[in-house]
Amino acid sequence: MKKIVLVSILLTNFGWLSAQNTGYWQQHVDYKMEVSMDVKTYQYKGKQELVYTNNSPETLTRVFYHLYPNAFSPGSEMDARIQSIKDPDARMVHKATVNGVETKQSRIKDLKPNEIGFLHIANLKQDGVAATAKEVGTILEVTLAKPLLPGAKTIFTLDFEGQVPVQVRRLGRNNKEGVELSMTQWYPKMAEFDFEGWHADPYIAREFHGVWGNFDVKITIDKDYVLGGSGYLQNKNQIGFGYQDKGVTVPMNKKQKKRTWHFYAPEVHDFAWAADKNFLHDVVKGPNNVDLHFIYKNNPKIIANWKALQPKTVELMKVYNETVGNYPYKQYSVIQGGDGGMEYAMCTLILGEGTFEGLLGVTGHEMAHSWFQHVLASNESKHGWMDEGFTSFLEDFGLNAISEKPVENPFINAYKGYISMANSGEEQPQSTHADRFDKNRWYSITSYSKGEVFLTQLSYLIGKDNLLKTLKKYYQDFQFKHPTPNDIKRSAERISGANLDWYLTDWTQTTNTIDYAIKEAKEAADKTVVTLERIGRMPMPIDLYVEYTDGTTESFYIPLRMMSFEKENPTPAIKRTVAKDWAWAYPTYELTIGKPKSAIKKITIDPSGLLADVKPANNILDVK
Secondary structure, eight states, X not given: OHHHHHHHHHHHHHHHHHHHOTTOOOOEEEEEXXXXXETTTTEEEEEEEEEEEOOSSSOEEEEEEEXXXXXXSTTSHHHHHHHXXXXXXXXXXXXXXXXXXXXXXXXXXXXXXTTSOEEEEEEEEETTEEOEEEEETTEEEEEEEEEEOTTOEEEEEEEEEXXXXXOSBSBEESOTTOOSXXXXXXXXXXXXXXXXXXXXXXOSSSXXXXXXXXXXXXXXXXXXXXXXXXXXXXXXXXXXXXXXXXXXXXXXXXXXXXXXXXXXXXXESOOOEEEETTEEEEEEEOGGGOEEEEEEEOOTTTHHHHHHHHHHHHHHHHHHHHHTOOOXXXXXXXXXXXXXXXXXXTEEEEOOOSOHHHHHHHHHHHHHTTTTTTTBOOOTTTOHIIIIIHXXXXXXXXXXXXXXXXXXXXXXXXXXHHHHHHTTTOOOOTTSOGGGOSOHHHHHIIIIIIHHHHHHHHHHHHOHHHHHHHHHHHHHHHTTBOOOHHHHHHHHHHXXXXXXXXXXXXXHHSOOOBOEEEEEEEEEXXXXXXXXXXXXXXXXXXXXXXXXXXXXXEEEEEOBGGGOOOOOOSOTTSEEEEOOOBOTTOSEEEEEEXXXXXXXXXXEEOTTSOSOBSOGGGGEEEOO
């Protein structure tokens, strides 16, 4: 009964959100899949039935599927990208000597036929009638047997067969930590169609996008394997291995060679799983009665860390719930996948070895993705900063909250990364597609660090309380949707009353930088006139702090005219004066301080460090 109630709540909530926003629509999919894995050849075969609901106002004549495993084959676009980019991902290359010179070679390039990944489709039908399908790399182009009208449903059926590659990245087998099967992005997945059109991006480097729906998945595999993944296990008592009901585990029939694991994942946009013969499985209760599953190798070197991780994960989920909103499902799985860390629906696959701090950090990051990507499903390929950046913010905020020694600014490394990139002369706008960055390094800093600073700097603009209220409103309004950059901006505007269009534009669509300077301080009778200068293109309000020779401090707030907003005093213990506003077109600004220059020791722009000024050295003036 509880399971049925949960699904009903999710679907009812999803429908209510759609109904309340009459101009908004999104497609819906319901998957039923049965797959059988051959653990000797690492090949799998399956059948898929997909009920597709066209909630768009358009008549569709084509659809597109993602065939992600095809990327792991020599000559693929992913292979070509690894060979051509200036700084290929270290996990996807190996050292090789060519003509006596040591170089980095694509690991995909050297895969043998029995090591590559592939996913092929056969017998594709629409409502029982054959449809025309064309495989183009990692995309399947399908011409419908009949047009799909607005508001109508259709059923696609197909057979598929795939091969799990020797692990290069995410999807793979027998990785360096000995995990046998990491099954991510493994099945024929319907591409997203929204108000912008189709998002049938080839799998070249990284992120993905998907359609909301329900997944009913049956996986048949040799009986010795333990599985973890997305969704709720439907046949716990048949499985055992810690997946028990009311404390009772039914022993396996020794003659049985295979078993079928049946999962159901409601209202998600992806499905992932992992399997190994040597997995341990622990379950602990998290906030709101969520089952937290920990699935990891029976390796004596890592067990202590994985046990210590469990109460910390409970603490983190509590912080995330309080900061953004409640995790809406009743299970979450942390699975040793042996390759970095990557978020999936209701689970993550992460590296399982290394230090405890590293294990906790990657778990904190990937679990935070459950809010920023698997409930708020922005388009990672187009707006990676909304996904990785907001997740990094929640990770750093949460880890600091549960730390024995919390710090005032846990986001300082994000600022360092962004400022370093901004001063490199090689920065590309955040609006750059994830596959189009000149370097992997710039993608990472742009998405993770600069994306994180987008939120922390909102705290500087509208105040910390308003930022936290913004996150909650954003989550409340856009959960189970595909929010765009304008949605987070409008959430902040509705909470604060500030005008923030300029901020979204300059920060995400340009490489304009923030650079303010204290140009000079001059004596004027018994007062001091401070001249400030805007050197960078990007405008900002200014928090100016003045330290006097008698040990006291005073702050001055200079509003930005185009914001039409006055921020509350972030340091109530310090007297603050609100000065006249500063309009962007004026390159300089004069502020009069009501004390002589001899009484002033130091003047500082934003000592909090929340303003991402790329030349912080000119933000301080020591008065002599």
